[in-house]
Amino acid sequence: MKTILVVLDGLNFQVARDAMGYLHAECAQGNGQRYQITCELPSLSRPLYECILTGIRPVKSGIIHNGVSRLSTQQSIFHYAREGGLTTAAAAYHWVSELYNRTPFVPARDRHTADSDLPIQYGHFYSDDVYPDSHLFEDAESLRLNHQPDFLLIHPMNIDDTGHKHGFSSPQYRNRARMADGYLSQWMPEWLRQGYQVIVTADHGMNDDRSHGGTLPEETQVPLFVFGSAFSLREDAAPKQTELCGTVCQILGVQHDKPVCAPLLRSGELA
Template sequence: MKVILVVLDGLALRVAEHGLGFLQALCLAGRGRLYRLECELPSLSRPLYECLLTGVPPVSSGIVHNGVNRLSTETSLFHLARAAGLTTAAAAYHWVSELYNRSPFEPGRDRHVSDTGLPIQHGHFYYADHYPDSHLFDDAEHLRLTHAPDILLVHPMNIDDAGHKHGLSSPEYRNAARRADGLLSHYLPTWLDAGYQVLVTADHGMNDDRSHGGTLAEEREVPLFVFGEGFSLGEATPRQVEICGTVCSLLGLAHDKPWCRELLA
């Protein structure tokens, strides 16, 4: 199976529950399911990118704050997929490139990559938090159409950016989530028709102080939507550290990562 992992940066569960109308419609039609995840601590972006993509929590990975700028020392799902001869791709924030491809990020060299020797072989990486989500989804679709990746990471930033500017309870934050849902309504049916298994989640949530990093429910509780024939759509209590291993299992990779068996058909 091929997999697309969408990480809607900064999306709190409580906003996902009422703001992502298209994804919720698929769930109500029995074509997907929403699960609650509690993110690892600290509830910060770079540590949780590492957690989602390696299955290792921040206190163990050493990526414990956003300023840790170095290559990961863990084995990511990109490393495992490349080693198995699969094709990897990402349209994502430049911190993902710094974790798995090259660090520090040099835009002229690293913004657009196509190199089968890298863990993320094909990528479009951005470095402005206000980079439009519409452009990011177009970047991802370009990668899918051009390279037919087995694993594609799609990582837009506008929800998080709106949260930092306006806070959890603001119309700007909620509307950023609604716009992401609209973009997914355009692409997700095409991805599913192409045979992809799709997971939509977030790294962390957001609070009314226009930040995150701590233990408040709105900072830690995030959604996990799943779509595709590879999923059971049954009862499950997935953990954030199990996303990497679950994706690896969908891809048919041998791995030693924690994973959620109940999620899969």
């Protein structure tokens, strides 16, 4: 099943619970379910991109801070999908390109990627944290329409950027989350109509020191929303961040060796 993974960088669970009206409306209609998960440590971006996409904790992957700039040594969703003959794409921050395609990131070469031999075959990558989320979702939809990827990663940065400027308790941070929810409301109904499985989550949260990296609940508690026929919608599924890679691979129908959150999936079909 074709799958879209949306990683809303820096989105705390409480803010997602309170601010994401469209996503909750879809859940209320029986189209999805919301869960709370605890991110791995340290609660930093690059280590958790790697965790989400490979299922490997930062202390094991070696991607333990944002300055570790090298290709991943792990198998990611992109690798498994390509080995299974599927098409991959990403509209994402340039660190994702550095982890799975090429490093260092060279904008003239890597910003717009179309290379069937790379793990991420088609990509629009940005390197400025203020790159508008509205543009990023448009980039993603362009990839979807032009390349029909089986797996598409969408990774906007404005929630995290606003949190670093104003803090967890600020109206600016909450309103930026509302804006992301609004962008999803523009694009997600069509994805669901076309049968995509959609996962919306975050790498980490944000604290009132305008940072993250530690163990505070506001830094580590993040949302996971799931939508589509692949999911059981059980309230007690209790997924882990390290299980997202394997669960996505299971939905895609490709071979993998990663842990799966079986209760998250519809019984008897995928798990």
